[in-house]
Amino acid sequence: MDSMLLLESAINGALVGLMYSLVALGIVLIYKSSSVPNLAQGSMTMLAAYIVLAFANNAGAPLWLAIVLTIVTMFGIGVGIERVALRRLAGRPIIMILMMTLGLEIFLRAGSMTIWGGTSRPMPLGISDAPLFLGPLLINRAYAVGAAVAIALFVLLVLFFRTRIGVVLRAISDDYTAAWSVGISVERGVALSWALSAVVATIAGVLWGSVQGVDQSLAQLLLKGVTVAVLGGLDSIGGALLAGVLLGIVEGLASIVLDPLLGGASRDLVDAAMLILTIMLRPHGLFGRHDIERV
Amino acid sequence: MLFRQAGIFHTDYAADRALFPIPADRWMIVILLVLALAAPLYMNTLYLSSYMLPWLVWTAAALGLNLILGWAGQFHLGYAAVMGIGAYSAVHAQRAGIPWEIAIVLAGLMAAAIGSVFAFAALRVKGLYLALSTLALQFVMDWTISHVPAISGGTQATLQAPDIRLLGWPVTSDAGLFYVALVWCILVTTFMLNLRRTALGRALVAVREKDYAAAVIGVNSFYFKLVAFATSSFIAGVSGAVLIGTFYHAVTPEQFSVDISIQALAMVIVGGLGSIIGSYFGAAFILLMPGLMNAFISWLAAQFGFSLGIETLAHLPHALYGALIIGFLLIEPLGLGKIYGNIRDYLLVWPFGYVKK
Numbered sequence: 001m002d003s004m005l006l007l008e009s010a011i012n013g014a015l016v017g018l019m020y021s022l023v024a025l026g027i028v029l030i031y032k033s034s035s036v037p038n039l040a041q042g043s044m045t046m047l048a049a050y051i052v053l054a055f056a057n058n059a060g061a062p063l064w065l066a067i068v069l070t071i072v073t074m075f076g077i078g079v080g081i082e083r084v085a086l087r088r089l090a091g092r093p094i095i096m097i098l099m100m101t102l103g104l105e106i107f108l109r110a111g112s113m114t115i116w117g118g119t120s121r122p123m124p125l126g127i128s129d130a131p132l133f134l135g136p137l138l139i140n141r142a143y144a145v146g147a148a149v150a151i152a153l154f155v156l157l158v159l160f161f162r163t164r165i166g167v168v169l170r171a172i173s174d175d176y177t178a179a180w181s182v183g184i185s186v187e188r189g190v191a192l193s194w195a196l197s198a199v200v201a202t203i204a205g206v207l208w209g210s211v212q213g214v215d216q217s218l219a220q221l222l223l224k225g226v227t228v229a230v231l232g233g234l235d236s237i238g239g240a241l242l243a244g245v246l247l248g249i250v251e252g253l254a255s256i257v258l259d260p261l262l263g264g265a266s267r268d269l270v271d272a273a274m275l276i277l278t279i280m281l282r283p284h285g286l287f288g289r290h291d292i293e294r295v
Numbered sequence: 296m297l298f299r300q301a302g303i304f305h306t307d308y309a310a311d312r313a314l315f316p317i318p319a320d321r322w323m324i325v326i327l328l329v330l331a332l333a334a335p336l337y338m339n340t341l342y343l344s345s346y347m348l349p350w351l352v353w354t355a356a357a358l359g360l361n362l363i364l365g366w367a368g369q370f371h372l373g374y375a376a377v378m379g380i381g382a383y384s385a386v387h388a389q390r391a392g393i394p395w396e397i398a399i400v401l402a403g404l405m406a407a408a409i410g411s412v413f414a415f416a417a418l419r420v421k422g423l424y425l426a427l428s429t430l431a432l433q434f435v436m437d438w439t440i441s442h443v444p445a446i447s448g449g450t451q452a453t454l455q456a457p458d459i460r461l462l463g464w465p466v467t468s469d470a471g472l473f474y475v476a477l478v479w480c481i482l483v484t485t486f487m488l489n490l491r492r493t494a495l496g497r498a499l500v501a502v503r504e505k506d507y508a509a510a511v512i513g514v515n516s517f518y519f520k521l522v523a524f525a526t527s528s529f530i531a532g533v534s535g536a537v538l539i540g541t542f543y544h545a546v547t548p549e550q551f552s553v554d555i556s557i558q559a560l561a562m563v564i565v566g567g568l569g570s571i572i573g574s575y576f577g578a579a580f581i582l583l584m585p586g587l588m589n590a591f592i593s594w595l596a597a598q599f600g601f602s603l604g605i606e607t608l609a610h611l612p613h614a615l616y617g618a619l620i621i622g623f624l625l626i627e628p629l630g631l632g633k634i635y636g637n638i639r640d641y642l643l644v645w646p647f648g649y650v651k652k
Contacts, residue, residue, distance in 0.1 A: 037423050037426075037427075085621055085625065088625055089624065089625075092628065094370075094422045094423055094426075095364070095368075095370060095568070096564075096624055096628055098370070098423065098426055099560065099561075099564050099620065099624060100620075100621060100624050102557055102560070102620070103561075103617050103618075103620030103621040103624065104617065104621060105617070106557070106613060106614075106616060106617030106620065107614055107617025107618050107620075107621060108617070109613075109617075110610045110611075110612075110613030110614035110616070110617055111610075111614040111617070113606070113609075113610035113613070113614075114606075114607050114610040114611045114613075114614050115607075117604070117606040117607075118606055118610070223430075223434065226427060226430075227431075230424075230427060262442065265438070265442070268434060268438060269434075269435065269438050271431075271434070272431040272432070272434040272435045272438070273431075273435065275427060275428065275430075275431040276416070276428050276431045276432065276435070279416070279419070279420055279424045279427060279428040279431075280416070280419055280420075280428070283419070283420045283424045
C-alpha cells in the first residue's frame with residue numbers, strides 16, 4: 001500500500017473528523033448541563049442549513065447576513081425546544097427522554113422536508129474546489145476550512161466557559177442540585193446550553209451543507225456525532241474534538257483498507273463498530289467523567 | 296354502567312390471580328375473540344389483508360419489544376434488525392425445503408441466538424449507553440444483511456418468499472393468512488398475559504426497577520436480562536417471519552431498517568410501557584395514523600381549496616408522527632393503555648367514584 005496515499009487520507013480524515021466534532025459539540029453541550037443525550041442534533045443541523053438557505057434564497061439576504069439571522073433564529077428554537085419539550089421531562093426515566101429526542105428528530109427532519117422538500121440544494125460558501133497542496137499531499141479545501149472553524153469554535157467555547165455565565169454552566173454540569181441550592185437558575189442554564197448547541201448546529205449545518213449539499217443526509221450526521229461524542233466522553237468538549245480527529249483518521253484509513261475488501265460503504269460500519277467498542281471497553285469515553293451509581 | 300361493580304372484592308386467591316378478574320372483561324374478551332374469528336365473514340378483504348393482518352403481526356412484535364422495554368426495562372433500538380434476522384432465516388429455510396412451521400421456529404431460534412448478543416451489551420452498560428450500542432448493532436446488522444450476498448442476494452435484491460404451507464395445506468387465501476397472523480398474535484398475547492404472574496415476570500420487573508437491588512435480593516440480573524433479550528428476540532424473529540410470510544411475501548433489507556426500529560419503539564411508547572392492551576392500541580395507532588393523516592389532509596385541502604405538493608404530502612404525516620410522539624410523552628407518558636385504564640377504572644365503579652379500584 002502506498003504510504004503517501006495512507007497519509008493523505010489520514011490527514012483528510014482528521015479534517016473531516018474535526019467537522020464531525022462540530023455535530024458532537026452540540027450533543028456534548030447539552031449532555032454536560034442536563035444529562036440529556038440529544039438525538040435530535042442531526043436534524044437540528046439540517047434544519048439550520050435549510051433556514052440559512054431560506055433567508056438567503058427566499059428573503060434575498062446575503063449569505064453572511066443569512067447565517068447571522070439563522071444563528072439568532074436557532075438560538076430561539078433551542079430555547080423553545082428546551083422550554084416546551086424537555087423541561088417537563090426532567091427527572092423522568094431516561095427511556096422517556098431518549099424517546100422525546102427521537103420524536104424531536106423525526107419531527108424536525110420531516111418538518112423541514114415538508115416545508116422545503118427533499119431535493120438537494122447547494123450552500124454556496126464560495127470555497128473553491130481546488131485542493132490545497134501540503135508538499136505532495138492534496139488536502140480538500142472545504143474540509144480544511146471546516147476543521148479550522150471547528151478548532152476556532154472549540155477555543156471560543158473554552159473561553160466562554162471561563163466567563164461568568166460559563167462558570168454557571170460548569171456549576172450546573174458538576175452538580176445541579178448544589179447549583180440550585182446556591183441560587184443558580186438551573187432551568188435557564190439548561191435552556192442556554194440548548195440554545196448554544198442550536199447555534200453550534202447552525203455552524204455545522206452551514207459547513208456540512210457546503211460540503212455535501214443541503215438535504216436529508218445532513219440529519220444522518222447524527223450517528224457520526226454520537227460516536228464522536230461517546231468516544232470523547234459525553235461531557236468533555238476537548239474530548240469531542242480529539243475523538244473527532246481519531247474517528248476521522250480511523251475512518252479515512254479504514255475506507256482505503258476495507259472498501260476493496262468489503263465492496264464499499266465501510267465508513268458507516270466503522271462508525272458503528274467504533275461506537276460499540278467504545279461503549280463495551282470504556283463507556284465513559286476517553287475523557288468523560290466516570291459515573292458512580294448508587295442503589 | 297358497563298361493568299356493574301361496586302369495587303373489586305375477591306374472596307379467594309384463585310379469583311385474585313385470575314387473568315381477567317372481572318366478568319365484564321371476560322365477556323369483552325369472548326366477544327372480541329368471536330369478532331376476530333368471524334372477521335373474514337363480515338370484513339372486506341382489502342381491510343382484512345391490508346389493515347387487520349399487519350396490525351395483528353405488528354401487535355405481536357410490539358408485545359415482544361414491550362417485554363424487553365416495559366418489563367425488563369432494557370433499551371432496545373435494534374428491534375427491527377432482530378425481526379429481519381428472523382425473516383431472512385425463515386425465507387432461507389423455506390427455500391431449502393424446510394416446512395414453514397419448522398422454518399418460523401428456526402427463525403425465532405436464530406433471532407434469539409443473535410439477539411442475545413444485545414444482552415451482552417446490556418450486561419456491560421445500561422440506560423443511554425445500552426440504547427446507543429443497540430442502535431449501533433442495528434446499523435451493523437443492517438449492513439451485514441444488505442452486504443452479504445448469501446443473506447440478501449445482493450444490495451438491491453428482493454428475495455421472494457415461498458407460499459406458506461401448514462401441515463401440507465397451502466395457505467394462500469386472505470382469510471387463511473389472516474388466521475395465521477391472528478393465531479400468532481393470540482399466542483404472544485397469552486404468553487405476555489401470563490408472564491406477569493410468573494416468577495420470570497416478577498424477576499424481570501425487579502431487574503427493571505433496579506438491577507443492583509434485584510441482585511441483592513437474589514435475582515441473578517444478568518441471567519434474567521439474557522432471558523429477556525432471548526425471549527423478546529424469539530418473538531421478534533417469528534413476528535418478522537410471519538410478517539414476511541403473510542403480508543409482504545418478499546423480503547428486502549429496507550423492511551427492517553433503523554426507521555422501523557424507531558417505529559416499533561413508538562408503538563410501545565404510544566401504547567404504554569408494560570401495557571398489553573396498549574400494544575394493540577399503539578400498533579394500530581402507528582400503522583393507521585399515516586394513512587388517516589393523508590386522507591384527512593387531502594380532505595382538508597379539498598375542503599378549503601388549497602393544494603399541497605407531492606413532497607409536502609409525503610412528509611407531512613411523518614412530521615405529525617414525530618409531533619404525536621412528543622405530544623404523548625408530554626401529556627400522557629404512559630400512553631394509550633393508561634388512557635384506556637383510566638376510562639375503565641372510572642366506568643368500573645360508576646357512579647361510585649370514591650370506591651377503591
